[in-house]
Amino acid sequence: MLYAHTVDVVREAEGALMARLPEGVLMRRAATGLATECIRLLPAVYGARVVLMVGSGDNGGDALYAGAALARRGVAVRALTAGSRVHQEGAAALRAAGGRVRAFAGSDADDSDLFGADLIVDGLVGIGGRGGLREPHAGLAAQAANAPAPVVAVDLPSGIDADTGEVAGYAVRADVTVTFGTHKPGLFVDPGADRAGAVRLVDIGIGPELPGASVLRPQPVDIAGLLPTPGAEADKYRRGVLAVRAGSDRFRGAAVLAVGGALRTGVGMVRYGGPERVVDQVLARWPETVAAVLDPRQSTDLEPGRVAAVVVGPGRGTDPGDADELDAVLDSDVPVLVDADGLTLMSGETGRDLADRVRERSAPTLLTPHAGELARLLGDVTREDVEVRRLEHARRAARSFGCAVLLKGSTTVIAHPDGPSVVNPTGTPLLASAGTGDVLSGAVGALLASGVPVVEAALCGAYLHGRAAELVHGGAPVSASDLLHGLPLALAEVRADG
Numbered sequence: 001m002l003y004a005h006t007v008d009v010v011r012e013a014e015g016a017l018m019a020r021l022p023e024g025v026l027m028r029r030a031a032t033g034l035a036t037e038c039i040r041l042l043p044a045v046y047g048a049r050v051v052l053m054v055g056s057g058d059n060g061g062d063a064l065y066a067g068a069a070l071a072r073r074g075v076a077v078r079a080l081t082a083g084s085r086v087h088q089e090g091a092a093a094l095r096a097a098g099g100r101v102r103a104f105a106g107s108d109a110d111d112s113d114l115f116g117a118d119l120i121v122d123g124l125v126g127i128g129g130r131g132g133l134r135e136p137h138a139g140l141a142a143q144a145a146n147a148p149a150p151v152v153a154v155d156l157p158s159g160i161d162a163d164t165g166e167v168a169g170y171a172v173r174a175d176v177t178v179t180f181g182t183h184k185p186g187l188f189v190d191p192g193a194d195r196a197g198a199v200r201l202v203d204i205g206i207g208p209e210l211p212g213a214s215v216l217r218p219q220p221v222d223i224a225g226l227l228p229t230p231g232a233e234a235d236k237y238r239r240g241v242l243a244v245r246a247g248s249d250r251f252r253g254a255a256v257l258a259v260g261g262a263l264r265t266g267v268g269m270v271r272y273g274g275p276e277r278v279v280d281q282v283l284a285r286w287p288e289t290v291a292a293v294l295d296p297r298q299s300t301d302l303e304p305g306r307v308a309a310v311v312v313g314p315g316r317g318t319d320p321g322d323a324d325e326l327d328a329v330l331d332s333d334v335p336v337l338v339d340a341d342g343l344t345l346m347s348g349e350t351g352r353d354l355a356d357r358v359r360e361r362s363a364p365t366l367l368t369p370h371a372g373e374l375a376r377l378l379g380d381v382t383r384e385d386v387e388v389r390r391l392e393h394a395r396r397a398a399r400s401f402g403c404a405v406l407l408k409g410s411t412t413v414i415a416h417p418d419g420p421s422v423v424n425p426t427g428t429p430l431l432a433s434a435g436t437g438d439v440l441s442g443a444v445g446a447l448l449a450s451g452v453p454v455v456e457a458a459l460c461g462a463y464l465h466g467r468a469a470e471l472v473h474g475g476a477p478v479s480a481s482d483l484l485h486g487l488p489l490a491l492a493e494v495r496a497d498g
């Protein structure tokens with residue numbers, strides 16, 4: 001598991017440790033780790049050319065001390081400073097080691113330094129940054145972005161918000177980010193995560209000072225440990241029965257995809273209930289389904305003991321009958337996943353009663369909105385607001401509805417009113433195609449029915465779904481149906497890694 005802590009927490013931990021150590025020790029540790037990573041990225045050390053972009057705070061100080069270490073190894077190091085101040089001791093150390101320091105002027109000389117570099121180090125701003133980059137920082141970063149050399153960001157790419165991943169203006173795009181002490185949430189969540197490249201963590205000794213993380217990012221081994229393994233005594237009922245209330249005459253495919261997602265993730269039985277033509281189609285594709293033609297108002301298959309979890313909403317419709325069905329599903333005492341049309345039914349003025357039903361439930365509920373659906377559920381933000389501050393809005397929704405929320409999109413975020421948020425490390429923008437969300441709802445539903453706790457089920461389902469997309473065609477476009485072929489590959493890989 002990888003852990004991330006917010007800026008306030010990092011500063012407090014650093015403060016506690018610094019009080020016990022001689023001045024400058026933490027920065028030396030950070031700079032040594034940074035220099036080591038830079039050396040790994042250089043084709044050869046002696047005679048290599050490194051340009052440092054240096055802002056006025058300690059982030060620039062880290063870059064300058066690392067530059068001094070590189071200069072002592074024979075690297076030609078040039079620092080271009082932006083801003084009114086520069087870390088004096090760091091600049092003196094670099095000069096003493098043979099490096100050069102001068103102010104960025106947007107001139108031909110800067111161009112020639114940047115374009116001649118083997119490596120560019122971004123020490124403009126770190127956790128002290130606020131908002132998008134200002135001038136002259138933004139100008140320097142933009143000029144550097146045109147140069148061919150790889151970029152190493154110090155602590156985080158300058159211009160991304162450390163706590164949220166928001167990019168509110170110009171921000172550096174790094175190939176590698178060397179972060180200190182602990183990860184920052186903005187390195188895990190898009191759009192920030194997309195700017196960070198490969199992230200390397202340098203231990204500066206603050207670990208024992210840190211409290212529990214605010215954001216977690218699981219590794220394959222964590223997923224392997226959470227997936228259910230049927231024991232020798234298993235039977236289909238003990239493995240779990242999932243009820244799927246998806247699809248309608250208008251959207252028949254949603255039912256087929258959700259049922260497929262569940263079957264391919266692994267569950268004892270899927271009970272499907274829906275209109276006759278949809279039942280026919282589900283059975284034609286998945287004859288193992290126990291399917292029944294069902295008036296949406298009927299809920300006989302939800303009687304106590306018959307199912308272990310319910311998925312409701314994908315392609316189901318938003319008619320009054322569908323609202324009645326959602327109401328009946330929420331009345332059950334098993335875990336319920338609400339997706340798509342179910343979320344629309346919960347939104348706005350008319351959805352208030354259903355939203356209250358979610359709040360009143362004692363069994364776990366998981367909402368799986370994309371950014372637009374989450375914006376409608378919250379009612380006071382736009383889709384774009386959600387997309388730039390995913391963690392914050394997913395957490396707000398979890399608190400507001402008193403349940404787990406899986407926010408889909410460029411970074412899938414899982415929030416719960418109690419405990420840290422979790423981000424899913426797998427997936428590809430190729431997943432942005434119609435129907436892939438239906439597969440996800442089935443996959444997560446299967447895990448809920450298997451008895452996996454709600455946050456873990458959401459995480460494992462999202463992980464396998466994202467990995468399925470990465471594996472199935474080796475980077476070529478994937479359709480929602482393709483994902484069903486990818487799920488067994490993802491499961492096999494996770495089990496092998498675990």
Ligand SMILES: NC(=O)C1=CN([C@@H]2O[C@H](COP(=O)(O)OP(=O)(O)OC[C@H]3O[C@@H](n4cnc5c(N)ncnc54)[C@H](O)[C@@H]3O)[C@@H](O)[C@H]2O)[C@@H](O)CC1
Pocket residue numbers: 011014015018026027028030055056057058059060062083124125126127128129130131132133134135137154155156159180204
């Ligand atoms: N606090 C500590 O104990 C340690 C801090 N370290 C480094 O210190 C960094 C934090 O240093 P600081 O607190 O000095 O802050 P930073 O160096 O991250 O940034 C603060 C400076 O950037 C300017 N600035 C803020 N937002 C800007 C924007 N959008 N555009 C342009 N300029 C902007 C501010 O005016 C200020 O001068 C960490 O990210 C890390 O790199 C490391 O040396 C490890 C130890």
Ligand SMILES: Nc1ncnc2c1ncn2[C@@H]1O[C@H](COP(=O)(O)OP(=O)(O)O)[C@@H](O)[C@H]1O
Pocket residue numbers: 340370407408409410411412427428429430431432433434435436437438439440465
């Ligand atoms: N840019 C992206 N990068 C990675 N995954 C994405 C991106 N956009 C969407 N996805 C994923 O694709 C799936 C789309 O689900 P959803 O929006 O519900 O589509 P649908 O309703 O058509 O099934 C989700 O798993 C989501 O996380």
Ligand SMILES: [K+]
Pocket residue numbers: 059122123124125126153154155156157158
């Ligand atoms: K930086």
